[in-house]
Amino acid sequence: MKAWTLARPAPVEQNPLQLTELPVPEPGEGQILVKITACGICRTDLHVVEGELAPRQPNIVPGHQIVGVIERSGKNARRYREGTRVGIPWLHKTCGICAYCRSGRENLCDSPTFTGYSVNGGFAEFALAEEDFVYPIPDGFSDQQAAPMLCAGIIGFCCLRAAGIQRDAKLGSANWGGANLAIYGFGAAGHVCLQVARHWGAKVFVCTREEKHRRLAAELGAVWTGGAMDQPPEKLDAAIIFAPAGELVPPALAALDKGGTVVLGGIHMSPVPSFPYPLIYHERGLRSVANNTRQDGHEFLRLAAEIPVRTEIQLFPLSLVNQALNALKHDGIRGAGVIQA
Numbered sequence: 001m002k003a004w005t006l007a008r009p010a011p012v013e014q015n016p017l018q019l020t021e022l023p024v025p026e027p028g029e030g031q032i033l034v035k036i037t038a039c040g041i042c043r044t045d046l047h048v049v050e051g052e053l054a055p056r057q058p059n060i061v062p063g064h065q066i067v068g069v070i071e072r073s074g075k076n077a078r079r080y081r082e083g084t085r086v087g088i089p090w091l092h093k094t095c096g097i098c099a100y101c102r103s104g105r106e107n108l109c110d111s112p113t114f115t116g117y118s119v120n121g122g123f124a125e126f127a128l129a130e131e132d133f134v135y136p137i138p139d140g141f142s143d144q145q146a147a148p149m150l151c152a153g154i155i156g157f158c159c160l161r162a163a164g165i166q167r168d169a170k171l172g173s174a175n176w177g178g179a180n181l182a183i184y185g186f187g188a189a190g191h192v193c194l195q196v197a198r199h200w201g202a203k204v205f206v207c208t209r210e211e212k213h214r215r216l217a218a219e220l221g222a223v224w225t226g227g228a229m230d231q232p233p234e235k236l237d238a239a240i241i242f243a244p245a246g247e248l249v250p251p252a253l254a255a256l257d258k259g260g261t262v263v264l265g266g267i268h269m270s271p272v273p274s275f276p277y278p279l280i281y282h283e284r285g286l287r288s289v290a291n292n293t294r295q296d297g298h299e300f301l302r303l304a305a306e307i308p309v310r311t312e313i314q315l316f317p318l319s320l321v322n323q324a325l326n327a328l329k330h331d332g333i334r335g336a337g338v339i340q341a
Contacts, residue, residue: 003124004321005059009051012329015322016049017062017123025120025128027074032131034088039122040065040147041316041324041337042188043244044090047268048117049325056118063122063339064090064115065150066129067143077131085143086134087150087301091291092119093130107291123321125341135297138305145311148188148336149304150297153311156193156240157300158289159265160200163238167200178202180236184228184252185243186213187328188336189265192309193240194220199307205232208243210331216312231255240265246272249286250279258282265289313338 003022010016027033045062047053066088070080080086094101094109101109115121120128137146160166165179178201183190186208197204198221205224206217214225224233228248235257241248242265249272252262259282267290280286312335316324324337 001125002318003061003120005061006049007059009049009055011050012046012322012325017322017325019319022061022124024126027072027077027128029075030077030131031074031128032077032080032086032134033071033073034066034068034086034127034129034134035071036066036068036122036125036127036341038067038143038147038341039063039339040150040152040188041328041339042151043328044151044267045116046325046329047244052268053117056114060117061120061122061124062116063124064088064117065147065152066115066122066127067137067147067150068127068341071126073131079131080134080136085137086129087137087146088115088122088127088129088134089150089154089292089297090114090116091133091294093133104293104295107293107296112291123318123339125318133294135301138301140305140308144313144315144338144340147338148311148313149192149301149309152188152336153192153304153309154292154297154300155265155289156189156242157196157303158292158296159189159240159263160193160197162287162289163240163261163263165197165200165202165238179238180232180234180257181205182207182232182236182239182252182255183217184208184239184241184248185245186210186217187242187333189242191216191220191312191335192304193242194222195307195309196303205234205236207232212334213331216334236260238263242266244269246270249273250275253279253284253286256284259284261285261287263287263289311336315340
């Protein structure tokens with residue numbers, strides 16, 4: 001099979017991924033072999049390729065927002081029939097026995113494996129997955145539309161919950177009076193997160209440096225858009241930072257009302273500068289979101305189908321993975337980029 005492998009981390013401008021021929025893997029016990037039709041690209045892929053996340057496996061195949069159909073199943077993998085459309089997410093497998101797994105917090109597992117980082121991922125024609133860790137894809141979404149939901153969408157959903165944003169049954173999406181939320185950075189995760197927040201009755205402000213991203217935010221219902229360091233015109237109940245830029249933390253804290261929360265949605269971020277204590281006084285909070293549980297994924301995908309979420313996607317053929325990652329790094333993608341196998 002064709003697959004893009006990473007011999008050693010390097011800046012994406014050097015096109016470090018190499019197109020190679022690998023044997024089609026055989027599913028082991030509890031595993032399924034998925035024929036890939038689409039794979040979303042994500043900031044985490046950049047962190048893997050460029051070495052900001054320390055390498056876990058030599059010659060890794062990156063990519064962790066995979067959609068495809070089950071080609072065949074390994075021993076005791078009986079949950080899904082061959083031909084079923086499924087999604088393979090970032091969280092490949094957890095140990096199931098550590099204190100975090102046993103307390104329903106498998107996103108914090110002590111011994112996890114991750115798709116496209118510690119096991120081969122989706123920049124290829126086939127991928128292996130643990131049957132218990134894949135998601136059925138809801139009807140109504142194409143493979144390409146669904147791919148960005150498997151990390152960007154789920155993590156945005158987790159960030160909203162961490163920020164205390166939830167559905168307000170008394171509010172329609174056009175009836176302001178719910179929470180004030182700011183989103184910093186408006187790529188794949190941000191544009192899905194905004195749609196969920198609007199569905200829950202929140203008033204959404206978007207701070208991002210690129211004009212094309214601000215236009216998309218406005219089209220999707222943001223009430224105000226501004227630059228990455230601009231202050232929203234109203235005090236916030238919560239802010240979510242998707243951009244991997246630590247310098248955004250102090251202005252986000254400064255925009256909060258009393259008791260508000262800033263949530264950091266990335267797996268990697270540049271250093272956070274020091275800030276004066278008054279920015280976090282009055283019970284303002286700062287927290288991160290790490291990975292997600294399978295329950296988070298199933299709940300989000302059901303909600304995405306209910307809304308329904310519309311993913312803005314830009315397609316790239318499998319032959320242009322390096323070019324796609326360059327476009328992502330340099331803000332050349334409006335919405336989410338997707339590799340089409």
